[in-house]
Amino acid sequence: MKVLRLGIGLAIVFAASWALAQGMADKGATDKRRSGTQDMGEALQKMQDDDTANPGMLFVQLGGQLWGKAAGAAGKSCADCHGGAASMKGVAARYPAIPKDADAPVDLEGRINLCRTANQQAAGFPPESRELLALAAYVAHQSRGLPIAPPDDPKLVPFRLKGQDLWKVRQGQLNLSCAICHDDNAGRKLAGVTIPEAHPTGYPIYRLEWQTLGSLKRRLRNCLAGIRAEPYAYDATEYVMLDLFLMDRARGMMLESPGVRP
Amino acid sequence: MLRPGLLAAALALAAPAAVAQQIAPQIVGDGIPASLTGQPGDAARGRAIVANRGIGLCLLCHSGPIAEERFQGDLSPSLAGAGSRWSEGQLRLRIVDGARLNADTIMPAYYRTSGLQRVARNFDGKTILSAAQVEDVVAYLATLKD
Incomplete structure (x- = not known):
């Protein structure tokens, strides 16, 4: 009996994973969209995939430092409110979004600057500044590998x-x-x-x-x-x-x- | 003695080109038969304009028989044979304002300033090419017989 149950169990697992694989294959076959990554040469693809070679990772590191650093009149760091980086998982995948009590959307950098001005009582970072990009990279990195999932906010x-x-x-x-x-x-x-x-x-x-x-x-x-x-x-x-x-x-x-x- | 003469000739060419911006090219059928400057263009200068990615921009979208320019486009037909396919007048209208022949064309109008939105300040009110440059390009393309 035990062997039979195990056999049935395995069969179900196989069937489920086969169906899942089929589903993914179907999706891959019908979804013709290409990320710019796929149009790059192999050397650049490797550079992107290798964290020790990807120059963007230096900004992610810097962002990590800024995340824990107190700033502004409130003397608070990002981590004081949000905790660790794990709290940012999925956030970049759903931005831009409309902040609570606002009526217009902001992008990820805009959201970071809102936190600066409203919560830390600090000046917002200038556009394309090293700090703003570093924090955006740190937050976005927590969503690497996740599907882009814009909110269904009417x-x-x-x-x-x-x-x-x-x-x-x-x-x-x-x-x-x-x-x-x-x-x-x-x-x-x-x-x-x-x-x-x-x-x-x-x-x-x-x-x-x-x-x-x-x-x-x-x-x-x-x-x-x-x-x-x-x-x-x-x-x-x-x-x-x-x-x-x-x-x-x-x-x-x-x-x-x-x-x-x- | 030759040098001042050449300079004077160049200035004489430059002056009508600037004035020509005010003059609407006369379209006849599917072409502009008359030169925009009243002078024939220079094919060698035209080739240089076509090859230049910042002036003519042609090879961004088109390919053409300009072997030293390795990075050419494939959005649009090759310029090779343009001189056999079109008369000079037809080439001129296609460069000046191709939208007159095909409203959906992606080819920019090289000698038109109207009907454009949000043009960058440093280009506002300016045509992509001057009348003299259009004539040079026409003269070059007319030589592309095969």
Whole structure:
């Protein structure tokens, strides 16, 4: 009897794992979306995957130090309220979001600065500052390997739709939209370089071209400059709205922060 | 004696190019038959403009018979044979404002400042190429017979 039960048990386990594997295979077959990682050469993929070679990990380390450091008039550290890094698991996968009692969404960096000003009573970090990127990288790193999972907050919908409009509108002297390159021509070569699908899977990201870590905002500003459009102001909600749209477009894809790109 | 003469000729060419910005190119059928400057372009200069990623930008999207530029695009048809496919007038309209022929084209209008949104301050009110540069590119593309 024991042997029979064990046999049935094993069969059930096998059947379940086979079904799971099939489900994942089906999902892999139907989901044609590609992270920019897949378009990089093997050397860069290895650099991203190896924590001792990924330069973004230096920022994660710095972020870890800042996390435990008291700041502002309140004399509190992030850890004083949030505890250890584990409390941040999944957070980056669901941002941007609307803070409690607010009516507009903020991105991850915006949320960090809200904590600075409201809870620590300290000045917010400047955009693209080392400290802000380091804390964002530290928080985002806790979600590495998790699927992007934007919240189903109905209040986000109009902002996301506005982000979609911004994605599709032609602008700049070259009169191009984000969608023309990254939807309609993704995978083709622009000046010999493969156009990525623009999924925000690895932010903040270490670009070799920048020789530093940078936010999605910086990347969006690069594209705007490329089409010779006036970049939105650093504190503009347009970036948050584009972020919302892109995170929804990448829903279910795996976070890789800190990513490495050429 | 030759040098001042050349300089004067260059200045003479530059002046009508600046004024030409005010003049709307005359579209006839699916082309602009007349030179924007009233002068023929220079094919050698045109080749340099096409090859330059910061001026002509052409090879970002197109490929073309310019072997020394290794990194070329494949979003758009090759420029090879453009001179056999199109007349100079047809080439000129396609460069000046391709949207007149295909509203959905992704090709920027190289000699139009109207109808654009949120143009960066340093490019606002400016065309991508000057009239003289358009003519140089037309002259170059017209030489691409195969």
